[in-house]
Amino acid sequence: GDSVTQMEGPVTLSEEAFLTINCTYTATGYPSLFWYVQYPGEGLQLLLKATKADDKGSNKGFEATYRKETTSFHLEKGSVQVSDSAVYFCAQGGSTLGRLYFGRGTQLTVWP
Amino acid sequence: DGGITQSPKYLFRKEGQNVTLSCEQNLNHDAMYWYRQDPGQGLRLIYYSQIVNDFQKGDIAEGYSVSREKKESFPLTVTSAQKNPTAFYLCASSIEPGAYEQYFGPGTRLTVT
Numbered sequence: 001g002d003s004v005t006q007m008e009g010p011v012t013l014s015e016e017a018f019l020t021i022n023c024t025y026t027a028t029g030y031p032s033l034f035w036y037v038q039y040p041g042e043g044l045q046l047l048l049k050a051t052k053a054d055d056k057g058s059n060k061g062f063e064a065t066y067r068k069e070t071t072s073f074h075l076e077k078g079s080v081q082v083s084d085s086a087v088y089f090c091a092q093g094g095s096t097l098g099r100l101y102f103g104r105g106t107q108l109t110v111w112p
Numbered sequence: 113d114g115g116i117t118q119s120p121k122y123l124f125r126k127e128g129q130n131v132t133l134s135c136e137q138n139l140n141h142d143a144m145y146w147y148r149q150d151p152g153q154g155l156r157l158i159y160y161s162q163i164v165n166d167f168q169k170g171d172i173a174e175g176y177s178v179s180r181e182k183k184e185s186f187p188l189t190v191t192s193a194q195k196n197p198t199a200f201y202l203c204a205s206s207i208e209p210g211a212y213e214q215y216f217g218p219g220t221r222l223t224v225t
Contacts, residue, residue: 032212043116043202043216044155089154097210098143098162104154 002027002094006103013080013110021075021106023064023090032093033057033066033073034100039086047075047088080110114139116217118203123222125197133188133220135203144186145204145214148172155202161186162209190222197224 007022025031032051036044048057053068062077075088090103116137125131135144143162147155157170161180175194180186190197200221204214 034213036216041219043118043218044204045216046213049213093212098160098206098212099157100212100214102155104152 002031002092002099002101004090004092004101004103006088006090006106008104008106010107010109013108015082015110015112016079017110019075019077019080019084019108021088021090021108023073023075023103024071025073025090025092026071027092028095030068033064034091034093035062035064035073035075036089036091036102037086038089038105044089080108082110082112084108085110116203116205116215118201118217118220120220121218123220125222125224127224128192129224130189130191131197131222131224133190133201133203133222135186135188135217137184137186137203137205137215137217139205139207139215140183141205141215142183142208143206143211144180145206146170146176146178146186146188147202147204149200149202149219158188158201190224197222 003026034049035047037047038044048059050057050066056065064073064075087105089105091100119134145160146158156172159178161167177189202219203217206214
């Protein structure tokens, strides 16, 4: 069935460090893939997306590439800032139209 | 500004009482969703509605009820049958039935004691 697995946190980094948060999906076909970010006490915001294999989504310095061969959509940022501290969720579009399946979230803390 | 409004931000209730969480959107979106978020468990889908006057159960619908009488409104009632209702509740919408990109409200934190 449809499911998303993302690396468990928490992840703690120093400012300007390189970030990778792993995400793999299980689905038939070519699901749309998303990364959402949640700041403390708030709802989720769409960070980036990719809708077909080899697409690269990017926003605010974050990038993720849709890899069909490894069923992955890892989130990367070359130089994190304190303001990037948040919970990051990977999600995939399900076989039921309109349904999204979310990973458990990865807490990122960036220290100055 | 277009967006999704959830009110109130914090809600406190006694055990055994039903409580209704509000979700309103002015994005003219067709589809709306309710999720529950618990620490370390990600988001779990409670109910969703692709069009007015129609809705479907998600993965954890037991103890919850919804209505969709207007396009812009999708209230969620947490009934006394819900065994562990304390959680953060998130409402979302998408532009059309079948669209995967969802936009989220700020959430309501419900505490039942």
